[in-house]
Amino acid sequence: MSSEKTAITPTRAQDFPEWYQQVIKAADLAENSETRGCMVIKPWGYGIWELIQQQMDRRFKATGHQNAYFPLLIPLSYLEKEAEHAEGFATECAVVTHHRLEAVKDPVTGKTKMIPAGELAEPYVIRPTSETIIGAAFARWIESYRDLPLLINQWANVMRWEMRPRLFLRTAEFLWQEGHTAHETRQEAIDETRLMHGQYEEFMREHLAIPVIPGEKTENERFPGAEMTFTVEAMVQDKKAIQAGTSHYLGQNFSKAQNISFTGRDGTVQHAHTTSWGTSTRMIGTLIMAHSDDDGLVLPPRVATQQIVILPITPKEDSKQAVLDACQALAETLRHQCYRGDPLRVHVDSRDLNGGVKKWEWIKKGVPIRIEIGPRDIETRKICVQRRDQPISEKDFSDKEAFLQRATDILAEIHDSLLARATEFRDTNITPCNDLTEFHAHWTNDNPGWLLTPWSGTREEEEVLSKQHKINIRCLPIEGVVLPSSGDECFLTGKETTVRAIWGRSY
RNA sequence: CGGGGCGUGGCGCAGUCUGGUAGCGCGCCUCGUUCGGGACGAGGAGGCCGUGGGUUCGAAUCCCGCCGCCCCGACCA
Numbered sequence A: 001m002s003s004e005k006t007a008i009t010p011t012r013a014q015d016f017p018e019w020y021q022q023v024i025k026a027a028d029l030a031e032n033s034e035t036r037g038c039m040v041i042k043p044w045g046y047g048i049w050e051l052i053q054q055q056m057d058r059r060f061k062a063t064g065h066q067n068a069y070f071p072l073l074i075p076l077s078y079l080e081k082e083a084e085h086a087e088g089f090a091t092e093c094a095v096v097t098h099h100r101l102e103a104v105k106d107p108v109t110g111k112t113k114m115i116p117a118g119e120l121a122e123p124y125v126i127r128p129t130s131e132t133i134i135g136a137a138f139a140r141w142i143e144s145y146r147d148l149p150l151l152i153n154q155w156a157n158v159m160r161w162e163m164r165p166r167l168f169l170r171t172a173e174f175l176w177q178e179g180h181t182a183h184e185t186r187q188e189a190i191d192e193t194r195l196m197h198g199q200y201e202e203f204m205r206e207h208l209a210i211p212v213i214p215g216e217k218t219e220n221e222r223f224p225g226a227e228m229t230f231t232v233e234a235m236v237q238d239k240k241a242i243q244a245g246t247s248h249y250l251g252q253n254f255s256k257a258q259n260i261s262f263t264g265r266d267g268t269v270q271h272a273h274t275t276s277w278g279t280s281t282r283m284i285g286t287l288i289m290a291h292s293d294d295d296g297l298v299l300p301p302r303v304a305t306q307q308i309v310i311l312p313i314t315p316k317e318d319s320k321q322a323v324l325d326a327c328q329a330l331a332e333t334l335r336h337q338c339y340r341g342d343p344l345r346v347h348v349d350s351r352d353l354n355g356g357v358k359k360w361e362w363i364k365k366g367v368p369i370r371i372e373i374g375p376r377d378i379e380t381r382k383i384c385v386q387r388r389d390q391p392i393s394e395k396d397f398s399d400k401e402a403f404l405q406r407a408t409d410i411l412a413e414i415h416d417s418l419l420a421r422a423t424e425f426r427d428t429n430i431t432p433c434n435d436l437t438e439f440h441a442h443w444t445n446d447n448p449g450w451l452l453t454p455w456s457g458t459r460e461e462e463e464v465l466s467k468q469h470k471i472n473i474r475c476l477p478i479e480g481v482v483l484p485s486s487g488d489e490c491f492l493t494g495k496e497t498t499v500r501a502i503w504g505r506s507y
Numbered sequence B: 001c002g003g004g005g006c007g008u009g010g011c012g013c014a015g016u017c018u019g020g021u022a023g024c025g026c027g028c029c030u031c032g033u034u035c036g037g038g039a040c041g042a043g044g045a046g047g048c049c050g051u052g053g054g055u056u057c058g059a060a061u062c063c064c065g066c067c068g069c070c071c072c073g074a075c076c077a
Helices: A016-026 A043-062 A076-080 A083-092 A131-141 A186-206 A253-258 A282-291 A317-335 A355-365 A375-380 A400-428 A436-442 A459-469
Strands: A030-032 A039-041 A073-075 A095-105 A112-126 A150-159 A173-183 A212-216 A228-235 A241-251 A261-263 A269-271 A273-280 A308-312 A346-348 A369-373 A382-387 A396-399 A430-432 A450-454 A472-477 A500-504
Touching: A016 A030, A016 A282, A016 A355, A039 A043, A043 A150, A043 A173, A043 A186, A043 A282, A073 A076, A073 A131, A076 A083, A076 A112, A076 A131, A083 A253, A131 A150, A131 A173, A131 A253, A131 A273, A173 A186, A186 A212, A186 A228, A186 A241, A186 A273, A228 A282, A228 A400, A228 A472, A228 A500, A241 A253, A241 A282, A253 A273, A273 A282, A282 A400, A308 A317, A308 A355, A317 A346, A317 A369, A317 A375, A317 A400, A355 A369, A369 A375, A369 A400, A375 A382, A382 A400, A396 A400, A400 A430, A436 A450, A459 A472
Parallel strands: A308 A346, A308 A369, A430 A450
Antiparallel strands: A030 A039, A073 A112, A095 A112, A150 A173, A173 A273, A212 A228, A212 A472, A228 A241, A241 A273, A261 A269, A369 A382, A382 A396, A450 A500, A472 A500
């Protein structure tokens, strides 16, 4: 940092959780609402979500999925059908029990209170996830193998009554997408699960500039009711892990519970193999924690609500209009360019405010490129270009024409530099380990990062270690993930194994 | 659900112990001076002090109840 004073107090090093909250506030992304555990997503934050939606949705369509929409309220009996699933979500369910309010006057205070009336014969659960209600529809829709695969996605809100909410990372209500598919065979369903898992990994890397480790969850960490759960795990700047997306192979658990069956090619009645996969507004929390610095938010260009902000410098009244015109003209030219398939999002901030105030506002909002144009620049045909991934004091007075040639390249460079920075951070904080003593010693520190170990332990052994150090196995990285070697013998059992486990603290 | 803390103008707080009818900083509005930069001066707007009851001549302040929020745990995308 160029100066000792930072725009965000405290800094990451001083108090990471508080820093996170302050970044959100300074960037005007969201705020806590009067409704417990729920947030108001403000335009600058919602803009990020809209871009994530658009870009992800394109990937879903390109892989053959269609969007649909299902009810917010799920009959309680639906949830009861899959025992493990019901149990997994039971403690987080908000329940709707009435359908009417009656006005009752308090005899003492004289005030009117609205009292729930009209109790429902069967309560509804506000969806914590939609497997059961979508499964019920699938059961109606699917009759023949010719109806398969059925590839559906839903963009929706869900509710999980979390004990300890945190903006974007864990809110009682959150926005997400949930894919639900049904297939003829086990292998096809597993392929689908892996396909979407791969899509998530790619999305995080190519759109959010977050390097995630794709892996499988252990039995302990699996989605309730799933046979396999795949995850993409991100490391954020306090070295904790965040599960940024999951993809589940549900086997025939849900199809048997809900009778999602079809007549097969051989004429026999079979149960479908189903999958589900989801990502949420938690991705926004992840990207904040992955990229932002002590001066505020740093946005990866593809999901930046505005990618380029132009600040007119108008020191003299007589040249003011010329400067404003030049700024608008530049913005318009830039908007005709595309970066990764989308027109550039360019904003001219012509508010009548002190330049410094405006500049810092956009720094805190994480805009990738800031441009300043003043009267002098019009004469010299130059512009002042500043990048959010570089120190605040860094200025590049470049030729306007040259900048127009390079604008999208600069956005690409910013994306690459964010990704490279995050990758380096992650890699230096993954420590290979195949020794139990070292393993125990590692977790005595506050922010120790991840351990990578050979692993052949049981579910129970995993649980003991997890409880002891408040950690868990974040994932067993899938084949093809290149990680530092840590031997072939399990650090706990000593048995030979090809399985690797990543251990860490998590959000 | 356990343990702690807090509810006072938009935000952050002081005032509460030792009752007398509300103050500071930031922000906001106006005017002016500045300004290739998070500047300064002057003036101004904005509060039934979370809520219900009680004590009192008088309650932000004391007593009782309720509600809400935040932080730390167990749970989780």
